[in-house]
Amino acid sequence: MKRIYMIEDACIGCHLCEVACITEHSQSKNPVKAFLHEENRPISRCTVEEWDGGVVSFSTTCRHCDEPDCMRACISGAIQKNDSGVVRIDTEQCVGCWSCVMACPYGAVQRNLTKKKANKCDLCPDRTSPACVDACPNRALVYKEGSQK
């Protein structure tokens, strides 16, 4: 299956992947409206990490593991892997117990404390290519075939 991979040397630390992720998962799908006016603005599903003021930076996100630790830890069954291999959270079913946060070795499940729901990359079901990948100005994120045990 296609997954998102980061190229550390190409990352310029602009955080546009996070902006694009929030925008894509917002109600308006407009960055300004989402940031200024949406009460329950989503939180980003990708995380930009930086070191030494940005000398090192890269964007991490869900690996959609073949054997997802998050899914195995989920106590409500909210996390399932579909037939195409995409690991998604059913937000209605999630009880916010953070077992997935405890289990994911990639630190790729976030806590949305306002909604008390876990949050993770869904590979943008409404798009052909994930929003973070399309937004990256230096192609530090690529969307391609690969396996991830």
Added chain:
Amino acid sequence: MNYVIIGNSVAAVGAVRGIRSTDPQGNITIISRERHVAYGRPLISYLLGGLITEKRMPYLPEDFYEKNRVNLLLNAEVVGVDTANGKVTIAGGDVISYDKLLVATGGDPFVPPIEGMAGKDRIFTFTTWDDAAKLKGMANDIQKVVVIGGGLIGLKAAEGLHLLDKQITIVELADRILSAAFDRPAGRVVAKKMKANGIDVITEDTVVRIEGEGAVITGVTLKSGDFIPCDTVIVAIGVRPAAGFLKGSGVEVNRGIVVDDRMETNVKGVFAAGDVAEAKDFFSGVKNPMPIWPDAYIQGDIAGVTMAGGSKGYPGGIAMNSIELFKVSTISMGITNPVEPKEYEILTYQDLENYQYRKIVLKDGLLAGAVIVGAVDRAGIFAGLIRDRIDVTSFKDQLLTPDFGFVNLPRDIRSALFAPVGKVTGADEPARAVGH
């Protein structure tokens, strides 16, 4: 091939998926003594407290059993296993034949004899959907509850009842609540929060007598002599492996059903997984029961794959709990309270006023355990470092920082973890990233 699985919780689900990943054809039968499809057992406290409705209890997509062609027998209690002839007997007399058998029955609540308990109608345990439904159904008649046991089950029952505005006293024999998962400071943080919510926590004491005439409870008397008035008692002392029906089967049962690294018991073709099993510990290699939800799934998966003729080994169980109590998030994993502290290096950060606490336990350059209270975000990175046995010496000073991430790891490790072809383990480098 006829696969029979006794039990219908997370280990059974892992096993069904494990079998189907290897054998799409064979017949799978699940036998469960409960009347429900697989449900999120830890959700029973959410159900009791009214945080979720019964609609949210089923753990699987509706088509799971059909899609995986599972013959599901509910309300069916297994009373005997004949391993010589490959047969399972169900209460009522039905007999089912198997080629491979998986025992994934979990645990039964342990209720010790307590003076005065005979004939009382409001003594409950709290481990099933029906237990929660029963308590919820009679909630209007409950005012004061004594919970015996300050472990996870007791605290979650207390939280659920607290949400229903009941007055609760927890009585714990140890010197702190959640002593299995927490160290003293973490236990104190949670106890403080519980007391702030009006819940009485009594430690180093126990209930010696349940008081009241006939079926009615008026209170309990503690070993210290104190009397606590109550109308309901919840016994949450612990669970025992639900393996009584294996008596005479030849299957070795110690503190759980003893299994090897493929989840097979001493009897060929008979497997066990989940809370009922006694498998090896990740750190010591010693076999012990590990009643941990994700671990039950992993064991079930390995059992399923092996039963179907595939090959998969068990890396060993790591205790791991994410527990939110009264809005304080806590995650603990691995060795949190070393018996021989001198052999370990322990780093801590605490800000008890704000309910924040971090503890990192290191041994020989490896991460052995962690306790995080409050900001638990990305705690799973620690789980990965433990499981992959990554040497943390070069960045151990940063492990306590709340925004610890992959940027703190040496680049070669990070690159291996995020490599496009999955985690890479080269022939000339030590195995440091396998599994998941």
